[in-house]
Amino acid sequence: MTVASSGRRGLRDPCAHSQVLVVGAGPVGLTAAHLLGSAGVRVLLVERNADVGDDAEAVTPDDEYLRILQRAGVNEAIHLERVLLAALAQLPTVETSFDTRLFSLQQRTDRVRAWLGPTAGGQAAAALDVPYVLGCDGDRSSVRELLGIPMQGRSCPDVWLVVDTLDDPHDQAYGMRHRNPRHPAVVVPGGGGRCRYEFRLRPGECAPGASPPFTLVRELLRPYREISVPQVERVVASTSHALLADRLREGRCFLLGNAAHMMPPFAGQGLSSGLQDAVNLCWKVAEVLTGRAGDPLLDTYDTERRPSLQAVVERSVRLGDVAMTTSTARARLRDLCVRTALRTSWGNRCFGEMRCRPDAPVRIGAVVPSLRGRTDPLVGTALPLPMVLHGTARRITRLDKVLGPGWSLLGAGVSEDDWATVEEAGPPADRRVDLAFDDPAPRDTSGRIGIADADGGAHAAFSRLTERFILVRPDRLVAAVFDAEDAEGVTLHLERFALQPLPNPLDTPATSTAAPVLAAVSSPPSGELS
Known part of the structure; x- marks a missing residue:
């Protein structure tokens, strides 16, 4: 395992007395580690890859997305993973371990035992006991698989090509839909000359996960701009999914981000939804670890997030059906509706400012929605930011x-x-x-x-x-x-x-056999190796 702590690598025994294991160093995992570490929680963040990514995560981040990043001490939304990792180096309570794979999980009454080892093998796995595990490890989540949590929904067989470009001339304040019936497209201008293009491909043009040839990229972009290889920041071909995990909590383990939900990109809420998962959960974990709250608070993570996630997934599907239609008549009607909507305050919020989140206030959870038969519309929503x-x-x-x-x-x-x-x-x-x-x-x-x-x-x-x-x-x-x-x-x-004054799970283990340090073992329990 390659370990980093406060920017240093190679630290011995990095996991001793960790309170939360965060699996996955994407934007959601990095944000969760920062929120927990800022609250004084001792965190170990593990990532199976050798480093974080350099991809531009968001071309036009919405206001809630930026608000969350500012709470994590970050004001730069481009190359988010790199910026968040640098911010973690300032937190002495957070340690990171790259090239590290989660092999197995075993839940107990007062803790979770996780087996960790180097991604490439060649070294014995090690057991770590922690009160809580956060699975932020993406759409192929090892945490979700080890917990046996299925996802419900559907996958779309169509392949989309996403191209992030530099030095782009588009400077519109909203995403533009184009009605080419052969290659329906969405163009989303960003700041600093960045722009994102999304094309619906025809069968056989490029397989999901394959490296698209530059000739295909250049041909698709030709109606919009001329492009050279250095001006392509990122290009990926993938299918889209509309899936939501059956449950976001299993005992002392939680799912966040793409490990918990996947959605088409058309509402622009995939990453923002994952960051909202982290914001909703991490303060609750911190409250329980400090003894200020009890376990029922952690149950509200699922009850509060699920309605919003379901609504966002459904809206993303509907927008995709409209945005990527191959019908010329439907495309013309769509474009007319968008142009008309942009003349209204609602249209500007949705298309100009990328605020496409459906209204889904929290009504069940750690809120008081009704008093004497009155429900104020502000309850269960984000506080205004004047x-x-x-x-x-x-x-x-x-x-x-x-x-x-x-x-x-x-x-x-x-x-x-x-x-x-x-x-x-x-x-x-x-x-x-x-x-x-x-x-x-x-x-x-x-x-x-x-x-x-x-x-x-x-x-x-x-x-x-x-x-x-x-x-x-x-x-x-x-x-x-x-x-x-x-x-x-x-x-x-x-x-x-x-307000329940419960003890810290680490300070008062349920049994005398609890092991709060990283212990070397020859292998995870039989049948639990993933």
């Missing part, structure tokens, strides 16, 4: 930065008496923030941060919630919107998830 004035210096910053990494409670124009009532009820809140609508110079008070609207965004997002409280989870999902008199009910509802 600019605010912060503190007496009136610094302008994004609300995310004010809230911090944990649970936060935002009071929108509430009174001191209401704050006293809510604080006595004790809903989970690591940080309390007082949003003033009528005070341009907010002041911090005892135990609370004062903020005010900076540019109208906060007023637009929260003015209808005056004299109410907004409880925000660490993943920036709104858990509850409530009046002071409902604070006790909110606390009672969330206690089963967020």
Whole structure:
């Protein structure tokens, strides 16, 4: 195994006392490792390949995608894996091991035993005991296979050719569909001269996984631009799948990203959905490991993510049927509809800003969707991200930065008496923030941060919630919107998830035979080698 820790390779015994094993160093695994490591969780990240990839992961990332990356300390979406790996080097709690393969998993009451070894063989496998395993190892997930979790859905036999180019003249703000019935195409301009072309191939032109000849690439691009070999950043031929795992959790093991779901690329949500998996799960794992939450919180990963994933997969399929039609008449109608939609705010959001996510708010899980028969539409959705004035210096910053990494409670124009009532009820809140609508110079008070609207965004997002409280989870999902008199009910509802003082599984193993270090063994248990 080749091991790296904080940028160094060759470290001995890298896995001693690891709390989470992350399998797969793609964007989702790297993001999960960063989120966990930033929360103080000790992580071992293993990757069967010798290094991360250099491919451009996203040509036109949406706002939620960028928000997630910023939480991981990353502001560059191109060559994402390389940037995320460099960010991990700054976290002393995260260690990485490349050329390392997961051979077997064995679940126990208080831990998972994983057998790891070099991808190329030639060295004995080693056993690692950890409380949790995150399978972020892609569409051919070893974790999913070892757990025996099937996927449901369908695969499309058509082959698509995806070409990422440089020095491209296209500078439109939206993806363009072209109605060539022989090769339906989608052109997605990006920043810095990058552009992505997606073509539906005819039978026999290129097999999935094969290296497409440059002559084919040049011929397909000819109607749109001239291309030379150095201007092709990446080219891949593949089929698409619309699949979702039967379950995202199996005991102490979890599936994320393509290990859990696969979808056609037409909604542009594949990678973003995987990153949202990591954001949804990692704070919950950290809460349980620190003893602040109990195991029921981890069950909400599946119940919260599944409706959204199902909706995104279905939308991706529908968009693909429309975008890649071989019917000239349907293509003309499609293009007319897109041009018309771009004249509306909805069309600009969907096609111009690539915000094609279906609305799927969380209604079951660690949220309080209804109080006294009322359901606020903000509950179960991502908190808006306005600019605010912060503190007496009136610094302008994004609300995310004010809230911090944990649970936060935002009071929108509430009174001191209401704050006293809510604080006595004790809903989970690591940080309390007082949003003033009528005070341009907010002041911090005892135990609370004062903020005010900076540019109208906060007023637009929260003015209808005056004299109410907004409880925000660490993943920036709104858990509850409530009046002071409902604070006790909110606390009672969330206690089963967020307020159980359970011990750290590593500190108090269920049996005296637990082995918290990497131990060399001759081979994994018989019948478990994958």
